[in-house]
Amino acid sequence: MDQQSLRKAIGALKDSTTVGLVKVNSDYKELDIAIVKATSHVEMLAKEKYIQTIFSAISASRPRADVAYCINALARRLAKTHNWAVAIKTLIVIHRAFREVDATFQEELMNFTMGRSHMLNLCHFKDKSSPNAWDYSSWVRNYALYIEERLECFRIVKYDVETGNTRTLDLDTVNLLEHLPSLQQLLLRLLSCQPEGAAIYNSVIQYALSIVASESTKIYNAITGCTLNLVDKFFEMQRNDALRALEIYRKAGYQAERLSEFYEICKGLELGRELKFAKIEQPDVSFIDAMEQYVKDALRTQPANLNMVDANKRLPAPKSFMGIEHKKVDSNDDKQEAIAAVSVSPEQIAAETPKASVPAQTEVPDLLGLDDASQGAAELEENNTLALAVVPSSDPLDSTSADLMGETTGWELALVTASTSNRSAIGESKLVRN
Template sequence: MSGGGTQNSLRKALGAIKDTTTVSLAKVNSDYKELDIAIVKATNHYERPAREKNIRAIFAAISATRPRADVAYCIHALARRLSRTHNWAVALKTLIVIHRALREVDPTFHEELINYGRSRNHMLNMSHFKDDSSPNAWDYSAWVRTYALFLEERLECFRVLKYDIEMDRPRTKDLDTAELLEQLPALQQLLFRVLGCLVASESIKIYQAISDGTVNLVDKFFEMQRPDALKALDIYRRSGQQAERLSEFYEPPASFLQAMEEYVREAPRSSAVHKDQADKPKEVLAIEYKKTPEEQEKRSPSPPPEPEKVEKVEDPIVEPPDLLGLNDPVPVASELDEKNALALAIVPVAEQTTAAAAPIPANGTTGWELALVTAPSSNENATAASKLVL
């Protein structure tokens, strides 16, 4: 086990060295050095997803606004990357870049890719690819070959339909008999490849197009000549077989359903939903408490108008003038304490400390009243007080 792990680590290190060397050569010798560097980095030997910025750099090079020579060079660089590698991670990343380009770049890339395949051996022909560096790599190699077949069939379907089934609206509902007999087999073959490599997202629109086309085909079936009727019959049979397989593909496993049923029988009776609902009134009360008065006035319904009350008007009471000042406002107690404290400022400091330290009488006498009670009344103190005032 340790020897196999060491060999695997060594292969990864060699792959990283190859990537670094290729990037260095591209910086010196390539006329498209930025594109070459982006391709190498997006399809490197590391077994993790490529960085999005490198993929976007590739997509910018194959857009419809770029010269066709630049697009052709990018396709050639991707094909060279596929043909020279024996590492499953590099091959898979390159196929993912091509697949995403078919989905995210304009249809001109499809046409350039088809033209490249006509002039040379098809770049997606991966039937002989294998990575025998480990048992896992061997399994990944099989999936890489299946994935490449799916992308190749996707291009073929685009060539027949003249549009991308994943990017555009299916048009099989309105086709005539000749177009149906040509396009439905291409769609069925594409669905066959989809089910082979489990690209679930692609199967939905393909099956929708096949279903629309099959209904259209059945409407025209009894008006067909014998050769066309035989082709239509084969298409209809295959549609039924693929529908059966798709239902198995999306059907939940019976074992998992059985496990869920067993859990339901033994699950706790209390429900977390009820607990959450019980807690909700507390949250509502807290929210209502924090509302501003303006919001409460806006949201609270206006109270019904109260009935008018008839008030009895009485003659005003004429009070006699306050000659003794009995109605003057009562001064605040704190103000009185403050004035009295100023008046008692003549008391010596030592005696003030003694008075402050004295315990509070039980009758609750405090402040200036206590100072008056505890202050000495001898003549010496009066003389000292007069000196302080002077």
């Protein structure tokens, strides 16, 4: 008998011994047997009936003592094992419970982890039984980090991946700057689940990866919605908030590129047959440059306690940051969510914008097509004694700017107009105060 066969035989013996002890000593015999069977040493997916028995024991209708017992049993299973199959199958049970059981399970698990070491912290987990087991162990550690971050995101910003976030357009600047870093950290953990080496071809890992990939759509949709809202508020922020927002916007572009690479890996796997992927476009580079330049100007010329620019003079945001549409595709075990990206190129934006020669004070159109600025915000600007005063300029440079604008249209015209208007407003506001 070779080492691999001996290892499997020992694992089977451990499982049967555990089941025998449960039948004699446990007050939760059916549940304990289901946990052992669902997280056994056998290197294949567990039977669905055992997983459903666990889900029944942790539902909202069951006594909280039963739920706590089940969480303790799963925690012991994770803490004691050095076998990659047991670890990943236990994580799959917990992950699926987040998706298929009501939110009370996440709350109970959150309460369980408070004041003690996190049961999902497997950063030191290693299965040294074979070279392949090393690759499997690495993926298990990353998978555990993603599930732990999922629970943390639920604790901090009350975001549940399964139910999604429908309040992204209603969040104010403070909440946006709190939500977006948490969501981006969750997506970062998800992207770390990209398999490598032997893990790419393992069927159990591919099953868990299919669940992770299906959740990427909802997470990225939430990030995109919050980012669009953040862009709309960017030129009304105070400079410290604007610096944070710019960093978030840069990171969103980087993560979009990483997510495209992640999808390319998934396309080559069996799970790629059940999901439809499309290329994710990057945010418009010219808009990022405009944001960066504006922040530099604001840091040099404006106090920290003043709004960065008049709401009516702000630069337009890209018409589409990263729209994502998805549809469900039926599979035998679960419904996966198809992923598609919708983007608008700068050429399309320029084609939609008529050519015109406009003065520097002309209001820039909202290329995002989002909600118009509220009248209440405009009235607040006018009544705010600390707001910047914007007055017409007689500077001969204006004629130069007008000549330049006469040769530009669309997106470029919006950037030149806003930039010229902002510099004139800042310089002349100093004259008004003097």
